[in-house]
Amino acid sequence: MHLQIKQANIGYDKTLISNANAFLNLGDVCLLIGNNGVGKTTLIKSILHQNPLLDGEISINNKNVKNLSVKEIAENIAIVFSKAVIPQNYTVEDLISLGKYIYYPFYFELKKEDREEVSNIIEELDLVEYKNTPLKNLSDGNLQKAFIGRALTQNSPIIILDEPTTHLDEKNKIIILKTLRKLAKEQNKLILFSSHDWRLAKEFADKIWYIKNQELFSGIVEDVLLDHNELTNASLFQVNENFVAPSIISPEIQKEMLYSLLQKNFQKDLSLFQFKYNNTFWEISYKNEMHKCESFEEIINLISKLY
Template identity: 65%
Template sequence: MFLQLKNTTIGYLTPLIEGVETSLDLGDICLLIGNNGVGKTTLIKSILHQISTLKGEIFLNDKNIKNLSNKEIAEQIAVVFSKSPIPANYTLTDLISLGKYIHYPYYFELSTSDKIHVEEIIESLKLTQYRNFPLNQLSDGNLQKAFIGRALAQNSPLIILDEPTTHLDEENKIIILKLLRNLAKDHHKLILFSSHDWRLSKEFADKIWIINEGKLDAGITEDILLKHDELLNPQLFKINKEFFPPQISAPDLHKEMLYSFLQKNFSKNLSVYKFEFKEGFWVISANNFQQKCTSFEDISKLMQNLH
């Protein structure tokens, strides 16, 4: 295994994640998920040896990271954080090319093959028209893609990305996620990335690491999702104390939409009613009353007439 965490406790002065026992190999693409503040970025920084583990060991290509120099770690791991300092007076091409210099002294010129690789990365990220733009003239989304491009140019076996799809629209998120999967499968890279867009990202990830209640649960994506019911089922948030919901029998998405609609529009006790979604219709019933509605607009009119 290329990356191994053995009985590892992650944190600063106090533990955030305890007893981590997991590993990933080249060719894997792993999605890291968890709520804000649970330790995702701290875990990434521990793998980079920017933060020391509180307990246990982390191995990179069978070598303890504690015994590796910063340069050796940088040769093995390319990283993109959600917020990175923007170099002054750099163009997009300059930034992506910077990834190549980890392999050379700073005064070296890039080889022809390096320059071709940089151009291929720019094209794959659909940034060709911006290649000579100063970084301060790029949108947040294109700037994020440029930093990802720098990591790709580094050509390290492990690429770690902290929220790589931040600031990106749906189309560009898919471009990045497809690119990451291609790197893992066709170029035998290990990809570890965190994301709040996990419902989309899971379609591209083989494995998931989920941090929950101070523990890290790791495994095949679908196994992890089925173990964590809270990830798949929508949560019905009660934000109106005067609202008492009806009984709702419907698919999860329809149930969530109805609950949201009723709570926003009716501050009253609806617990005597039952709403069932059948064959594209809502059937509302109470005692001897029953009515069909085809839309939320119909439901709104009905409930106003009943109250």
């Protein structure tokens, strides 16, 4: 195992994660998930030894991180935080080239092979048209991709990303995650990234680290998801205290849409209604009568008429 957490208590003045045990190997892609404030970023900072453990041990390649120098940690781990300082007057190419800094003196000129690597990463991240664009002129999404590019050029065996897809649209989110998975498998990198979206795990991750109730649950994606129902059940927000939901039989996405629609429009007890989705239309049962609606607008009009 390349990254190991052993009986670690993680936190600051108080423990956020207690008696954590987990490990990852080179080639693994791991998604770190949990609600706000549970300690995801604190865990990342503990791996970097920016936040000392309250107890226990974190090791990289069998070496305790507290015994590694800052340079040794940088050689082992490339990091992208969700909030990064933007270097003034730097272009995309300048920022991505900075990933080579740890291999050169402060003032340096990239070798030919390094420049080629930077160009390849710029192309892979779909940033070619922004190559010479000042960072201050980039969208949040492209700026995030540029910081990720810097981490890739660092060529460290471990890449850790704190909320890397927060500012990205679906297209760019997929570009980033496919690139990270490709790196893990083709170049034997260990990738650890945090997110609020557990659905990313099914498509891109091998392992999950899930923080809940001061515990760190870890394992194969499918095992952890099935052990925690709250990760797979669609959440239907109760924002209207006077609303009583009807029975809804449908796929989850249609169920979420209908629930939201009814809750927004009716502060009533709708428990006598039953909705069933039948491919292209809704079957609605109310007081032994059956109705058919082909759109949500028709549903609103029907309920307003009946109730």
